[in-house]
Amino acid sequence: xxxxxxxxxxxxxxxxxxxxxxxxxxxxxxxxxxxxxxxxxxxxxxxxxxxxxxxxxxxxxxxxxxxxxxxxxxxxxxxxxxxxxxxxxxxxxxxxxxxxxxxxxxxxxxxxxxxxxxxxxxxxxxxxxxxxxxxxxxxxxxxxxxxxxxxxxxxxxxxxxxxxxxxxxxxxxxxxxxxxxxxxxxxxxxxxxxxxxxxxxxxxxxxxxxxxxxxxxxxxxxxxxxxxxxxxxxxxxxxxxxxxxxxxxxxxxxxxxxxxxxxxxxxxxxxxxxxxxxxxxx
Numbered sequence: 001x002x003x004x005x006x007x008x009x010x011x012x013x014x015x016x017x018x019x020x021x022x023x024x025x026x027x028x029x030x031x032x033x034x035x036x037x038x039x040x041x042x043x044x045x046x047x048x049x050x051x052x053x054x055x056x057x058x059x060x061x062x063x064x065x066x067x068x069x070x071x072x073x074x075x076x077x078x079x080x081x082x083x084x085x086x087x088x089x090x091x092x093x094x095x096x097x098x099x100x101x102x103x104x105x106x107x108x109x110x111x112x113x114x115x116x117x118x119x120x121x122x123x124x125x126x127x128x129x130x131x132x133x134x135x136x137x138x139x140x141x142x143x144x145x146x147x148x149x150x151x152x153x154x155x156x157x158x159x160x161x162x163x164x165x166x167x168x169x170x171x172x173x174x175x176x177x178x179x180x181x182x183x184x185x186x187x188x189x190x191x192x193x194x195x196x197x198x199x200x201x202x203x204x205x206x207x208x209x210x211x212x213x214x215x216x217x218x219x220x221x222x223x224x225x226x227x228x229x230x231x232x233x234x235x236x237x238x239x240x241x242x243x244x245x246x247x248x249x250x251x252x253x254x255x256x257x258x259x260x261x262x263x264x265x266x267x268x269x270x271x272x273x274x275x276x277x278x279x280x281x282x
Contacts, residue, residue, distance in 0.1 A: 010051070011246070016079050017051035020063055024049070027067035037066035055080060097149035098137050102156035108228060109163045113170065116227035116257050120176045122184060123193060124226075126161040127173065127200055127208075132193040133157045135185030164200065172207045174260050176221055180210065180277035187281045194278045198271060209264030210273050219259035227253060 024034050024045075031049070035042040039062075047053035048063070055063070057077045064073040094101060109126075117124045122136060133154035141148040163169055183190055201208035224236040233253045235242040244250060265273070 012079070013054060014051045016055070016076060017049055019076065019079075020055070020060070021049045023064065023067040023069050023072065027069070029067065034063070034066050038062045094141070094144060094146040097147040098141065098153035099149050099156045102153055102160055106160055108232070109160060112228040112231075113168060114227075114229050115169065115171045115173075116254070117171070117173045117225075118222065118257055118260055119174070119179055119224045120221045121179065121224060122182065123175065123179060123197070124173050124224075125157055126164055126171070127197060128154075128157060128161070129189075129193045129196050130154050130158045131189045132184055135189055139184075164203070164206065170205050170207075172209075172257075172261070174209045174211060174257070174264050177210055177212050177273055180274060181280070191278055191281055194274050197274055201270065207266065208270060209261060209266045210270045211260060211264045212269075212273060215263040218263060219256055222256060222260075225253055225257075227257060230254070 024031070027034075029037070031045045032042045035045045038045070038059075044053065048055045048059060057080060060076050060080055061070075061073045064070050064076065115126070117126070122128075123132060125133070128136070131154075134150045137150035137153050137157075138148055141150055164171060180194065184193070197208065200206055226234045227250070228234070230247075230250060231245070233244040233250050235244065235253075244253070264270075
């Protein structure tokens with residue numbers, strides 16, 4: 001596995017910083033001279049060029065102007081924004097509530113043909129009932145101390161999830177058996193959620209697997225991740241969402257998914273685990 005799920009974002013920032021350094025050298029400016037032209041400290045120039053401090057859009061424009069390379073500013077600003085989108089803190093994403101975050105990914109869902117999803121902590125979002133989603137999103141909002149619009153956000157999540165019932169999309173979904181036992185909401189909420197899993201896993205375009213407690217681990221439990229075709233991986237950390245587009249890293253997550261798939265059980269065996277979890281609710 002890669003050293004850090006945020007390595008793609010850091011690599012993008014380092015590439016941008018290197019390009020800014022090239023512009024300074026091509027303009028035959030020292031770090032101090034560039035800082036004077038930009039109206040900031042030499043230490044700030046050094047931190048930006050060494051990718052220690054992320055440059056703002058305004059910083060990039062000032063840097064390009066100081067180097068006589070104003071025409072390069074738009075492309076570099078665009079690259080900077082792409083780097084920012086790779087690693088997005090949940091508190092920033094949810095600062096106005098969570099409904100908007102559900103709606104923003106609708107185009108990604110509609111344009112993806114093959115979904116591969118692994119969750120070690122909760123039911124995958126696209127298979128959540130409205131009650132389960134509301135309970136989960138309310139807990140997230142409380143923990144993050146962000147606005148709680150869990151009811152409307154849950155409704156948007158369920159609406160977004162209708163892609164499961166549309167043609168042209170295939171879903172391979174894996175959960176750890178612990179996901180079936182973690183209590184999100186009350187017993188009725190969990191019973192409804194687990195019952196819904198039994199219904200959805202019968203769809204011809206859905207492959208639903210459970211990695212049982214008894215599986216001999218060839219791939220250890222990982223953070224939740226979503227593979228969208230072979231174009232993007234979204235990884236869910238406690239503090240941030242990491243969006244990966246580097247082909248090499250996507251291949252690593254695809255390899256992990258394949259390994260986890262081989263440890264999972266499907267069909268009747270998976271249904272047995274789900275019904276046992278329902279019975280355990282009492």
